[in-house]
Amino acid sequence: MDFTLKVWRQKPGTQGKLVTYEAKGISSDASFLEMLDVVNERLIEKNEEPIAFDHDCREGICGMCGCVVNGYAHGHQGGTTLCQLHMREFSDGSVIYVEPWRAKAFPVIKDLVVNRSAFDAIITAGGYISIRSGSAPDGNAMPIAKETADAAMDVAECIGCGACVAACPNASAMLFTSAKITQLALLPQGQAERMTRAQRMVRAMEAAGFGACTNHGECEAACPKEISMDNIARLNREFIGSSIKK
Amino acid sequence: METKPTFYSTSVGKKVVMAASGFIVFGFVVVHILGNLQLFLGADALNQYAAFLQGLGPVKWTVRVLLALSVLVHMVSATQVTLQSWAARPEKYAVQRFQETTYAARTMRVGGPIIGLFVIYHLMHFTTGHCHPVKDGFVENSEGMLNVYNNVVFGFQDPLASVVYIVTMIFIGLHLYHGLWSMMQSVGLNHKKYNHWRKVFAVLFALFVAGAGISLPVAVLSGWVVPV
Ligand code: HEM
Numbered sequence A: 001m002d003f004t005l006k007v008w009r010q011k012p013g014t015q016g017k018l019v020t021y022e023a024k025g026i027s028s029d030a031s032f033l034e035m036l037d038v039v040n041e042r043l044i045e046k047n048e049e050p051i052a053f054d055h056d057c058r059e060g061i062c063g064m065c066g067c068v069v070n071g072y073a074h075g076h077q078g079g080t081t082l083c084q085l086h087m088r089e090f091s092d093g094s095v096i097y098v099e100p101w102r103a104k105a106f107p108v109i110k111d112l113v114v115n116r117s118a119f120d121a122i123i124t125a126g127g128y129i130s131i132r133s134g135s136a137p138d139g140n141a142m143p144i145a146k147e148t149a150d151a152a153m154d155v156a157e158c159i160g161c162g163a164c165v166a167a168c169p170n171a172s173a174m175l176f177t178s179a180k181i182t183q184l185a186l187l188p189q190g191q192a193e194r195m196t197r198a199q200r201m202v203r204a205m206e207a208a209g210f211g212a213c214t215n216h217g218e219c220e221a222a223c224p225k226e227i228s229m230d231n232i233a234r235l236n237r238e239f240i241g242s243s244i245k246k
Numbered sequence B: 001m002e003t004k005p006t007f008y009s010t011s012v013g014k015k016v017v018m019a020a021s022g023f024i025v026f027g028f029v030v031v032h033i034l035g036n037l038q039l040f041l042g043a044d045a046l047n048q049y050a051a052f053l054q055g056l057g058p059v060k061w062t063v064r065v066l067l068a069l070s071v072l073v074h075m076v077s078a079t080q081v082t083l084q085s086w087a088a089r090p091e092k093y094a095v096q097r098f099q100e101t102t103y104a105a106r107t108m109r110v111g112g113p114i115i116g117l118f119v120i121y122h123l124m125h126f127t128t129g130h131c132h133p134v135k136d137g138f139v140e141n142s143e144g145m146l147n148v149y150n151n152v153v154f155g156f157q158d159p160l161a162s163v164v165y166i167v168t169m170i171f172i173g174l175h176l177y178h179g180l181w182s183m184m185q186s187v188g189l190n191h192k193k194y195n196h197w198r199k200v201f202a203v204l205f206a207l208f209v210a211g212a213g214i215s216l217p218v219a220v221l222s223g224w225v226v227p228v
């Protein structure tokens, strides 16, 4: 398959721009990242700088990869990370725009690679629990209703890729933060810090420079793990509740 | 040292304030539109209702002040939240496509200011009379009471004024369609079982307010409702 790529190229400390590359003779079974690998090999052969992009597991579980492809975070296919998106999903001969996540809180390091430390700051602020260390507790020693465990698991699927921020018209990090808050708020292990967690995590989120949620729903549409924006309402509830009680 | 942020300093807090102030204004809008629909019951009904409202005295002023404050708080918080979001994406996408958001959600920041300007015009049209076509102030009846019914009819007989009302009502409908649902998210009102009803609630009230608001100028322009 042949494609025309418009790829965002940006060197550290400079303004970036879209650069056009021809990607010819690409296998329809190649993943999007493998297609970029082929383009990069050809660039290296020509002694040109390869396109920098983030990746690690390439099986949709680590959260490292991600670009905005033709205006969609992780591409147009629902519930899929970029590494799991295949070139057969694009039409032959088409033009493909490849841009980095765009948010003040996610500055571009190089080309398509952005710095997502702001997410780490949110987790550090309150995404933890206090537990007694020592030998592992017995399995099932702590009774948790199946529905609760399932709901907690649904949000625990978040891989922290940042697609929610990238897709949000406001560059808000509410889906990510709400997934982390929900996961811990639902489980007994998370109760010790419950009253401070939402306060601290929301504060870290604001300090990082993310935008404000206006409930567009683009985050849940882009999320490769299909995490629901119902969790954003829970974040709001946790934040309001802990503001009143503190 | 840790400094606790005030509730309002966070965008989550601002959205709660925006939701609460919006809800107060929404409550007024529904009652106001219900009252205005008495245009269809004839001159006596509407004029008596208007006289009753005018007679409320201090209650009337309490409501006016509360509403003015709510609108102000709503506009300030909406502006702050909007500026925060604009600052959060300094570099725009060359291509950005949407999957789930609605036209209503994307026009909140256009519709809001339009509604705000409309409120000023609306007050100068029917409350103070500065923008009213009847030259020497308002029409009064024999007892010196305002003939609100005739004022409304004369007011809407100007096609330009009617068009302004109709267009704004469409924006109010859109604003409420997204706002009423968004408001429930913002204050954390959600439950798997009832989530579906949040959209139903938003659609019904948006349609009611916009539909009723449009029906008044249309009734006058079409010649169905005439001066007495
Ligand atoms: C008829 C008068 C109005 C009513 C009943 C109303 C009601 C509402 C409600 C209930 C919300 C939802 C709040 C939330 O998401 O938590 C909202 C949002 C909003 N309002 Fe208003 N509002 C009115 C007028 C205005 C005006 C005059 C402005 C002008 C600045 C404005 C700007 C906004 C903005 C920007 C939003 C946020 C939109 C979003 O969530 O994307 N509104 N409004």
Ligand code: FES
Pocket: A054, A055, A056, A057, A058, A059, A060, A061, A062, A063, A064, A065, A066, A081, A082, A083, A084
């Ligand atoms: S590379 Fe790990 S999720 Fe895509």
